[in-house]
Amino acid sequence: MSGFCCSRYPTCSSAEALTSCTQSGGRWNADNSQAAQAQLEEMNLTTISIAGLGKLGACMAGAAASRGFRVIGIDLSPAVLECANAGVAPVTEPGLSDLYRLHADQISATADYESAVRQSDITFVYVNTPSLPSGAFSSRNVIAAAKSIGRALAQKDDYHLVVLVSTVIPGTTQTIFKDALERSSGKQCSRDFGLCFNPEFIALGTTIHNMLSPDFVVLGESDERAGDLLDEFYGAFCLNGPPIVRVSLAEAELVKVGINSYLTLKISFANLIAEMCEAIPGARTDRVTRTIGLDSRIGGKFLTGGLPYGGPCFPRDNGALAFLARSLDVDDAILNATDDFNRQIIDRTLARIRPLLAPGSAVGILGLAYKPGTDVITESPALDLAMALSREGYPIVAHDPLAMKNAARVLPQGTVFALSPRAVIEKTDVVVIANPCDEFRSLVREDFEDKTSPVTVLDCWRLLEQELADSEQVRYIALGTADGFDVQSMARKLTSIANETLQGGTTDAHLDRVA
Structure with a gap:
């Protein structure tokens, strides 16, 4: 890969072989399924494996099955395996139960990495990366997965693509994750197998829609062949033909934590405006932030004052970016200020x-x-x-x-x-x-x-x-x-503040300078 590349497929709906996603979370249109399956077979890309059937991996399995792919899930939990093999969604997410029920014949699950990798063309890694006290993400689980995948690759002659989706500290994929794959497989990345980092940008509660109709897709690639294969996969997987942005592994990792950290800053700014409006009679935060959001440089998403940001991603991604900044001797003050403000709400x-x-x-x-x-x-x-x-x-x-x-x-x-x-x-x-x-x-x-x-x-x-x-x-x-x-x-306090502005300057200063 040379430099930055952005490609766009025709919208999937323009190819009659592919179907649209309903509000139920991506229901596959049976009238089009055979044509879509034929397209996948023509691509020689019909089966994927997914390591980790948690909140996101399980959704990816259901979404991919709805698009005609055969999916082999890999998980160490007997309860998760039992659910997936019975056509039952192993996690709660709107629309997911329907996908598992409708496409039960296309989804299977196992604890055996070797079997899953041998039967698939691409392995997506969705294992958990818990936060450490330093703010960094623990890489223990992704390295364990890499070693298991590597041992499976050692038994496979065909080219295979490994796609890390789990959020990691930038630099992880191209260093210790790739090293674990190469050492355990005895093979060489970019020659015997491909490697990509492919971050998800989803919101729990709308995960299926976010996966099938993303604003854009980021592909961090070890080499052009790896990127081409994953690019091809998303051309068939996505419903809306999103821009597909191809960058380096480290760039893709930084995009992931960078987007989430930026959103925390935007949410905190909206909450700052809300707090100010509580102290200014006649000011209503929604009118202020909605108007600010009309500026095309800003936009209105995530600009609503209320309670602080939370959840499994925003707080820890901000902490991870701060850890990275400190480790690189970069000032992390803006990230810490965002977290400090968020906590006091x-x-x-x-x-x-x-x-x-x-x-x-x-x-x-x-x-x-x-x-x-x-x-x-x-x-x-x-x-x-x-x-x-x-x-x-x-x-x-x-x-x-x-x-x-x-x-x-x-x-x-x-x-x-x-x-x-x-x-x-x-x-x-x-x-x-x-x-x-x-x-x-x-x-x-x-x-x-x-x-x-x-x-x-x-x-x-x-x-x-x-x-x-x-x-x-x-x-x-x-x-x-x-x-x-x-x-x-x-009102008295506001009057006092306004009176302070009368001090200094000259009466005709406004003629010399426009703010």
Whole structure:
């Protein structure tokens, strides 16, 4: 490969052999499946193996099967193997169960690397890379996978492509991962086998759609042959014909952590604007950030103030990039400042909640997952709020459409898990809307006003601003606005700040310089 290369396939829908993805998560159109299979056979690329059937690997298996590929999963968990071989999705993700059920004859799973690699053309590696105290990603699991794949390659004569998808510290793929493959196989990368780093840019809850219809695909390649084969795979796999960007292995690794770290900065900026709007009467954060987002240089995605970022990717990717910067003697101040600001948002939100509570009164928490549409509670801000309030002696009554089972493992005994948002409202006098779920967005005034005692709602995402703002029976407080706070005190402070700007300068200074 020489330099940067970006290719674009015709949209898959333009080839009648390929199908479109429905809202169920990528259902394969049976009328087109035979034609699509013929295209794959013509490519001589029909079978892939996937090492690691976790949250992403299992989704990749279902998505690839829906596109006509035969998929062999590799996992060490007997429970995961049993599910996959029975046509049952081993993880929870919208649309995934349908894919496993509809394409059960194309998905199999084994603990035997040698068998899976021997029968496939490409092996995708989706094993976990947990964070270390330093912020770096542990490479232990990916190296173990590389050694197992290498031993399998030693028994295979045909060319094989190994694709690392797991997030790693930049430099890992071309050094210790490649070395482990070569030493355990006795073969040479770029001659006997190919190597790519292929990061995923997905959001849990929309993983199937993100995989099949990505904004773009990044291929870090060891050599042109490896990149060509993976490029060919995505030409048949993707529904939308995205740009396919071919770069070096290290560049692709840096793109992965760089994108996620940049998004944390953008989220923190939106939360900074929201906090300022709470102190400026007449300023509403959504109007400000939506207007900022109209600038084509910025865009409106991830620019909504609310609770801090969380989940299994953003916090740890930011920490990993900071680790890399320190290791390279590069200043990591901007990354640390983003994390520091993010952490204090929970404390600031708790400070808003406490004055609303009577001693020992129950608090309603709507939302427990780190974001809507998933059952994942890793680094969940909503769960952090619930845990903190529980430690302070406030009983918790909570509801989440998907995450209550997982949350029950970490919240203390005595936590009440309600079957509906309405049940939370009925059992508490203060309700915190901690996640912007559609289920909570659809609540109406009567859900609150039918309660026999008054209720206070702290809406972290302003979902019900139009519904509840003028209710006489509900005290409604929206984060990101000054409503519900001490507006008179804020107005005095704002006047004082404005008066400070009258000092210095000359009355005609504006004629000499335009800001």
